[in-house]
Amino acid sequence: xxxxxxxxxxxxxxxxxxxxxxxxxxxxxxxxxxxxxxxxxxxxxxxxxxxxxxxxxxxxxxxxxxxxxxxxxxxxxxxxxxxxxxxxxxxxxxxxxxxxxxxxxxxxxxxxxxxxxxxxxxxxxxxxxxxxxxxxxxxxxxxxxxxxxxxxxxxxxxxxxxxxxxxxxxxxxxxxxxxxxxxxxxxxxxxxxxxxxxxxxxxxxxxxxxxxxxxxxxxxxxxxxxxxxxxxxxxxxxxxxxxxxxxxxxxxxxxxxxxxxxxxxxxxxxxxxxxxxxxxxxxxxxxxxxxxxxxxxxxxxxxxxxxxxxxxxxxxxxxxxxxxxxxxxxxxxxxxxxxxxxxxxxxxxxxxxxxxxxxxxxxxxxxxxxxxxxxxx
Amino acid sequence: xxxxxxxxxxxxxxxxxxxxxxxxxxxxxxxxxxxxxxxxxxxxxxxxxxxxxxxxxxxxxxxxxxxxxxxxxxxxxxxxxxxxxxxxxxxxxxxxxxxxxxxxxxxxxxxxxxxxxxxxxxxxxxxxxxxxxxxxxxxxxxxxxxxxxxxxxxxxxxxxxxxxxxxxxxxxxxxxxxxxxxxxxxxxxxxxxxxxxxxxxxxxxxxxxxxxxxxxxxxxxxxxxxxxxxxxxxxxxxxxxxxxxxxxxxxxxxxxxxxxxxxxxxxxxxxxxxxxxxxxxxxxxxxxxxxxxxxxxxxxxxxxxxxxxxxxxxxxxxxxxxxxxxxxxxxxxxxxxxxxxxxxxxxxxxxxxxxxxxxxxxxxxxxxxxxxxxxxxxxxxxxxxxxxxxx
Numbered sequence: 001x002x003x004x005x006x007x008x009x010x011x012x013x014x015x016x017x018x019x020x021x022x023x024x025x026x027x028x029x030x031x032x033x034x035x036x037x038x039x040x041x042x043x044x045x046x047x048x049x050x051x052x053x054x055x056x057x058x059x060x061x062x063x064x065x066x067x068x069x070x071x072x073x074x075x076x077x078x079x080x081x082x083x084x085x086x087x088x089x090x091x092x093x094x095x096x097x098x099x100x101x102x103x104x105x106x107x108x109x110x111x112x113x114x115x116x117x118x119x120x121x122x123x124x125x126x127x128x129x130x131x132x133x134x135x136x137x138x139x140x141x142x143x144x145x146x147x148x149x150x151x152x153x154x155x156x157x158x159x160x161x162x163x164x165x166x167x168x169x170x171x172x173x174x175x176x177x178x179x180x181x182x183x184x185x186x187x188x189x190x191x192x193x194x195x196x197x198x199x200x201x202x203x204x205x206x207x208x209x210x211x212x213x214x215x216x217x218x219x220x221x222x223x224x225x226x227x228x229x230x231x232x233x234x235x236x237x238x239x240x241x242x243x244x245x246x247x248x249x250x251x252x253x254x255x256x257x258x259x260x261x262x263x264x265x266x267x268x269x270x271x272x273x274x275x276x277x278x279x280x281x282x283x284x285x286x287x288x289x290x291x292x293x294x295x296x297x298x299x300x301x302x303x304x305x306x307x308x309x310x311x312x313x314x315x316x317x318x319x320x321x322x323x324x325x326x327x328x329x330x331x332x333x334x335x336x337x338x339x340x341x342x343x344x345x346x347x348x349x350x351x352x353x354x355x356x357x358x359x360x361x362x363x364x365x366x367x368x369x370x371x372x373x374x375x376x377x
Numbered sequence: 378x379x380x381x382x383x384x385x386x387x388x389x390x391x392x393x394x395x396x397x398x399x400x401x402x403x404x405x406x407x408x409x410x411x412x413x414x415x416x417x418x419x420x421x422x423x424x425x426x427x428x429x430x431x432x433x434x435x436x437x438x439x440x441x442x443x444x445x446x447x448x449x450x451x452x453x454x455x456x457x458x459x460x461x462x463x464x465x466x467x468x469x470x471x472x473x474x475x476x477x478x479x480x481x482x483x484x485x486x487x488x489x490x491x492x493x494x495x496x497x498x499x500x501x502x503x504x505x506x507x508x509x510x511x512x513x514x515x516x517x518x519x520x521x522x523x524x525x526x527x528x529x530x531x532x533x534x535x536x537x538x539x540x541x542x543x544x545x546x547x548x549x550x551x552x553x554x555x556x557x558x559x560x561x562x563x564x565x566x567x568x569x570x571x572x573x574x575x576x577x578x579x580x581x582x583x584x585x586x587x588x589x590x591x592x593x594x595x596x597x598x599x600x601x602x603x604x605x606x607x608x609x610x611x612x613x614x615x616x617x618x619x620x621x622x623x624x625x626x627x628x629x630x631x632x633x634x635x636x637x638x639x640x641x642x643x644x645x646x647x648x649x650x651x652x653x654x655x656x657x658x659x660x661x662x663x664x665x666x667x668x669x670x671x672x673x674x675x676x677x678x679x680x681x682x683x684x685x686x687x688x689x690x691x692x693x694x695x696x697x698x699x700x701x702x703x704x705x706x707x708x709x710x711x712x713x714x715x716x717x718x719x720x721x722x723x724x725x726x727x728x729x730x731x732x733x734x735x736x737x738x739x740x741x742x743x744x745x746x747x748x749x750x751x752x753x754x755x756x757x758x759x760x761x762x763x764x765x766x767x768x
Contacts, residue, residue, distance in 0.1 A: 305592045308590060308593075309591040311591075312590075312591060373591070373592075374627055374726060
């Protein structure tokens with residue numbers, strides 16, 4: 001049996017989501033915008049899916065906008081918010097460890113004349129609340145941060161951001177990229193006080209090609225696409241009903257998050273103690289990181305080599321972010337780690353179904369790799 | 378109005394008594410290249426090959442693209458074939474070239490008459506057709522020195538042909554007039570360009586790729602296959618041999634001094650390659666080295682590498698700058714694929730400070746710690762063959 005511990009890259013589809021998508025594909029082929037009864041049937045499914053997803057983040061269903069995935073939702077949030085507020089200021093505050101879909105959107109905004117502040121993490125990967133408070137000034141129109149870093153699992157102070165913005169008097173919107181936190185930490189948009197929040201279906205055992213952006217009621221952002229009236233004109237285009245309903249079906253299974261978190265914390269501790277007993281291996285994620293993600297460096301074998309070694313044992317993990325294959329991690333580099341440490345990094349990411357047997361097989365295989373493969377140090 | 382393609386043969390005509398052989402090869406290659414898009418008649422006369430589609434529904438744009446990738450063709454153009462009648466030629470010139478002439482500022486007409494029974498001489502044909510064009514497109518100026526469009530009328534034995542500016546062909550010599558040689562291909566920018574350049578001189582390619590799993594991945598190998606697929610669009614079918622190289626690399630890393638890793642690895646690659654090359658009747662090896670580009674490509678290093686084999690090693694990029702190499706790789710469309718960031722066997726164990734001026738006796742001494750012959754034999758014997766066809 002394969003051991004899949006790369007759940008931050010993507011997850012296996014839940015059987016219920018598969019059944020749901022088959023049902024929609026076979027039976028509900030109408031266009032939700034059509035006026036006839038088949039259209040109405042599709043619209044009803046869409047409405048139900050929207051309510052389901054909204055409930056998982058504590059939003060009203062009218063505040064959930066479906067997109068083609070996390071990348072599109074992040075682009076829509078960052079570009080849409082900045083462009084809508086450009087008369088009120090020009091500063092955007094973000095971090096150096098964002099996902100490329102936020103980072104590259106910020107780069108695009110720099111081209112358009114915005115000033116972007118990239119907060120630097122400390123050696124643990126933490127983004128300091130004080131740095132954030134210092135960076136947000138009266139000219140700031142957007143703060144965009146991830147909830148959980150996809151490479152280290154580090155949790156960012158997003159729950160403090162709303163208060164910091166309020167205190168500063170800045171006309172800033174708060175966007176949280178919650179792709180890695182969704183389904184793992186309880187998320188309540190009202191409690192977080194955010195204006196925009198990104199989630200993605202395929203990180204929670206839903207289908208690829210589907211995500212959602214929460215846009216707080218009353219908040220205006222500029223759309224990226226233009227067309228019909230779908231998604232209140234924020235994201236026109238006939239809705240991908242199959243994926244959306246698969247997403248909702250997977251979202252329905254996001255229950256008992258704190259029990260799952262407890263179990264995964266124990267699994268994380270066990271896995272870590274096994275991995276860190278390998279000579280030379282160090283941990284790259286801080287103690288208070290989300291337990292679903294472990295980042296270590298062997299300081300011995302190149303990440304890519306280790307990955308291929310593990311795959312020969314039918315074990316699948318990642319060298320960093322799946323979105324940047326072959327490149328040195330910008331996150332670990334920003335944390336000030338040596339090239340050796342960055343080049344030998346491994347990311348293990350659990351799902352709620354991961355088991356101790358899987359973790360043990362991984363640890364055994366990593367140990368074997370470090371002992372038998374050619375070292376680069 | 379029937380459309381054909383005319384391909385001009387270049388250097389091939391210079392080859393004296395061998396000319397017929399070269400011409401036959403070229404015709405065969407053109408036929409093979411066009412085979413997937415339909416049936417054509419391909420015939421040579423004088424220094425031109427006439428390519429006539431045998432059915433109406435053939436995509437001539439595609440055919441034209443394909444001819445542009447056949448080595449041995451220096452220039453080619455689409456032409457309109459009409460009966461040998463001056464009125465027919467006049468109207469064909471205007472109708473067939475209407476789009477081209479409407480967009481142009483100036484033109485001239487050139488005529489060639491090989492059928493001496495045709496009642497008009499070349500200068501007369503040019504004059505008659507030229508004034509008809511000038512009358513039809515009043516905006517268009519006649520310019521006999523630097524015209525934007527040169528309309529050519531050829532009156533040949535079977536028919537008359539009208540065409541405008543020819544496109545530059547792929548040049549070179551038809552494959553396999555140059556014989557067979559083996560290219561060492563890693564997946565970088567240089568080796569596909571080297572392969573293309575030798576194929577251009579009529580070389581039929583065999584490819585040798587070194588894989589070192591788990592240090593290199595499936596994707597790295599797939600990348601090489603993709604690159605060869607692009608090259609094979611010019612070079613035709615390529616047999617690729619993937620050599621299992623892990624053992625040799627681990628031995629080098631274990632037993633040889635670090636500053637000589639790369640040079641010793643190159644020497645082992647050459648030895649393995651020579652074995653494979655000889656098994657498959659290749660008379661030379663080809664590499665993508667450019668003098669001084671990296672430590673293993675200094676003159677000293679190359680001298681040290683070459684002494685391990687006793688067959689010619691072609692390095693068509695030896696005098697080119699990186700910029701020039703990239704320009705070719707962009708032209709043949711391998712550049713983007715070459716940039717894909719996968720580990721290849723050359724980057725796996727890179728020494729921190731490779732020696733740039735290795736002495737061969739020093740390298741030979743460093744190598745002597747290991748019994749290589751068996752490992753080399755084993756690597757060559759373990760090579761797996763994949764046949765690459767143009768897409």
